[in-house]
Amino acid sequence: MTAMGTQKVTAKELTTIILNKEDLFILDVRNESDFSDWKIEGISVDIINIPYFDLLDDIAPALDAIPADKPVVVVCAKEGSSIFVAEQLAEAGLNHVSYLEGGMKSWSEYLEPVKVADLSGGGELYQFVRIGKGCLSYMVLSNGEAALIDTSRMIDQYQRFMQKKGVELIHAIDTHLHADHISGGRALAQRYGAAYHLPPKDATEVTFEYEKLVEGRDITVGQETIKVQPIYTPGHTIGSTSFLIDNTYILTGDILFIDSIGRPDLAGLAEDWVGDLRDTLYSRYKVLSEELIVLPAHFGKVTELGIGGLVAGRLGTLYSENPGLNIEDESEFRRTVTENLPPQPNSYQEIRQVNMGKIAPNIEEQREMEIGPNRCAVHDK
Amino acid sequence: MNSDKVLDAKGLACPMPIVRTKKSIAELQSGQVLEVHATDKGAKNDLTAWAKSTGHELLSSNEENGVYKFWIRKA
Numbered sequence: 001m002t003a004m005g006t007q008k009v010t011a012k013e014l015t016t017i018i019l020n021k022e023d024l025f026i027l028d029v030r031n032e033s034d035f036s037d038w039k040i041e042g043i044s045v046d047i048i049n050i051p052y053f054d055l056l057d058d059i060a061p062a063l064d065a066i067p068a069d070k071p072v073v074v075v076c077a078k079e080g081s082s083i084f085v086a087e088q089l090a091e092a093g094l095n096h097v098s099y100l101e102g103g104m105k106s107w108s109e110y111l112e113p114v115k116v117a118d119l120s121g122g123g124e125l126y127q128f129v130r131i132g133k134g135c136l137s138y139m140v141l142s143n144g145e146a147a148l149i150d151t152s153r154m155i156d157q158y159q160r161f162m163q164k165k166g167v168e169l170i171h172a173i174d175t176h177l178h179a180d181h182i183s184g185g186r187a188l189a190q191r192y193g194a195a196y197h198l199p200p201k202d203a204t205e206v207t208f209e210y211e212k213l214v215e216g217r218d219i220t221v222g223q224e225t226i227k228v229q230p231i232y233t234p235g236h237t238i239g240s241t242s243f244l245i246d247n248t249y250i251l252t253g254d255i256l257f258i259d260s261i262g263r264p265d266l267a268g269l270a271e272d273w274v275g276d277l278r279d280t281l282y283s284r285y286k287v288l289s290e291e292l293i294v295l296p297a298h299f300g301k302v303t304e305l306g307i308g309g310l311v312a313g314r315l316g317t318l319y320s321e322n323p324g325l326n327i328e329d330e331s332e333f334r335r336t337v338t339e340n341l342p343p344q345p346n347s348y349q350e351i352r353q354v355n356m357g358k359i360a361p362n363i364e365e366q367r368e369m370e371i372g373p374n375r376c377a378v379h380d381k
Numbered sequence: 382m383n384s385d386k387v388l389d390a391k392g393l394a395c396p397m398p399i400v401r402t403k404k405s406i407a408e409l410q411s412g413q414v415l416e417v418h419a420t421d422k423g424a425k426n427d428l429t430a431w432a433k434s435t436g437h438e439l440l441s442s443n444e445e446n447g448v449y450k451f452w453i454r455k456a
Contacts, residue, residue, distance in 0.1 A: 031430035053399045053431040077423045081396040368422065 006086045007098040009073055011110035014100060015131050018042035018302075019112070019309045025070040027062060029055065029085050030077055030104070038372045040075060040107060040132070041302045052081035059088040071096040078103040107132035108371060111157045113139075114309045116295065119246045123226045126161075127295060128152070129309045134299050134374045135181050136311055138251060142222025147171035148188065149228075149243065149251055150297045153366060155184040155191070169194045171219055173228070175253030175297060176240040177202035179266040179352050180345035180374040182366050186210075186357075199232075199239030207357035213241050233284055235277025236262035236376070238269070242285075250292045250315065255280055257296045258304045258313045260377035261324030263341055266348055270338045278333055281325060290316030300377045324378060337378050346372040382441055382452050384416035385409060391420045391448060398424045399431055402453070406437060409455045414440065417451040424449055 009017075017024055021044040028035050029052035039047060050062055062085065066072050072094065076082040082099035089097045100107065110132060116125040123142030130136070130152055138149040139158070146167040148158060151174070162169060169192040172185035176199060186208065189196035197211040197219070219228040229244040236254040240262075243251040254262040261281060264273040292315040299311045306312065319325050327333040345351070347369035353359045354366070361369065388405045390398040398419045405415055417428065425442065428451050432439040436456040443450050 031426050033430065034426055051427075051430060051434070052396050053403075053427065054434060056396070056400060056403060076395065078395060080394045084396050 006083070006090045008101040009098045010101050011106045011132070012112070014040070014073065014107070015110060015112050015309070018045060018131070019305065023070055025067060025072045026075055027066065027072055027085070028075045029081050030075075034077065034104075038104075040104075043302060046070070052076060052085055055085055055088065059085070059092055062089060063092055063094070066094065071098070073098050073100055075100045075107075076103050078105055104132070104371070105367060109154050109367075111137075111152060111154060112309050113161055116249065116293075116310065116312065119226055120248075121222070121226050121246070123222055123246075125245060125249060127310060127312075128158070129299075129305070129311065130181075131305075131309070133181065133370065133372075136295070136297050136299065138295060140221045140226050140228060140245060141165055141167050142226045144168060145170045145222045147173060147219065147221045147226075147228060148185065149173045150175055150178070150253065151184040151188055153182040153184045153370065155188040158184070158188060159191070168192060171195050171197060171221065171228075173197040173213065173219070173243070174355075175199075175242065175251065176237040177267075177352060177355055178254075179348040179355075180298075180376050181370055182351055183355050199237075199241045201234075202237050202239030203356075205356050205358070213239075215241075231284070233280040235264055235273055235280045237267055238273060238276065240280075244292075248291075248293060249295055250285075250288065251295045251297070252285075253297045254376045256285065256294060256318065256322075256324075257298055257300060257377050258294065258311060258318065259322060260300055260379035261322070261337070262376060263378045264337055265341060266344060266376070267352070274334050274337055277337060278330065285315065286319075288315060290314070290319070294318055298374050298376050300374075300379060341378060342375050345375045346370070382416075383414065384452060385413040387416045387418070389418050390424070391418050393419065394421055395423050395427065399427055402428065402431070406453065406455055411455050413455050415453045415455065417453065419449045419451070420447055422449075424451075428453070 026047040028049045035049040074082040074086040086099040111128040114127045126139045128137045140147045172189040186196045195211045197213045200212045215232045231242045233242045264270045438454040440452040
């Protein structure tokens, strides 16, 4: 029922446009505080903010700000106001006007599957990029079986992917107890009768049964063809665990990102964990091969998105270029990871409670808790 | 809190709560108070920002059983 000339664009389509670095102009019509907190980003994206309530009587301020030759996508929180504004723009004669279906709510939830590589035993490794929130999750597939690491809340998207690939989930693993997003790992494991793994040191307060992630106890996917080797790497949380896959890929969770490092304060114990974080980053990872490919659980900036959206980096390159790995002085390191940190992720304390099984909010409440950026890195200012 | 008029915007999705609020405010005299009831979660930040941009004063707001109530004094 939209006016002539107004089209909808899905979060998936918008993701493709952004990853292809196509020219795009976004008119975000949410209020200023929501916009400054969190918005759509992309290397080729031009974005401006004019709240819809300033355009109710007169669309002219928006018309004046939109370049004539660029396609425009209008965005709001859910979609209602963006449809209203897009229709006004189309009626005023603007071509190529669309609105984001489902608004920022849908943007926050969309997962783009990006293939990382074929594995030596015939399996595959995929990265799921939650582009709207900066979360990354991983799937190892081999011989009809799948393992998922750092699963996002929207488990239907993984389920459809696994159906298409003809695989069954046998392991859901979280590298640590997450504070920025609600884990879908436990729910998805239940659905498939799969095992749900957590580091025991992060799970002292959980209300459910789980498999203990312990160094030396490998996890196999697909008749022992793919080994997922846990490596204990505390610092972001006391239990944080990394994974070595196929001796080539290291999943670093929220400890090491491409352009930054994890923050130790989200469980309230920053001072206690600084030493662990430094030890993990400056000693434990240091003895590993420089040729390992780092696959983190988050990205902070769109510039970290590589070909097809893949977020990855060679460990040796990170040791020379990542600012978080190049702080020689211990007290300076301590200051960097405990002082002047970015604001904490929205509802991070409640999110931890959900992931421990202590509270069970409904789907709408869960969505609301997750709105906004992840802010898990020390440099996410 | 006393109000001169009550607007029921429950069940309405964005942008309608603001569209109706704007219309109702237009029918009041300067200094009179409009009470708005809404269920859209976005209404809180939006009404606050809208009041600021138009110069009306958001006197108070609360939430009870999923209903958001706002008291706005016309500029």
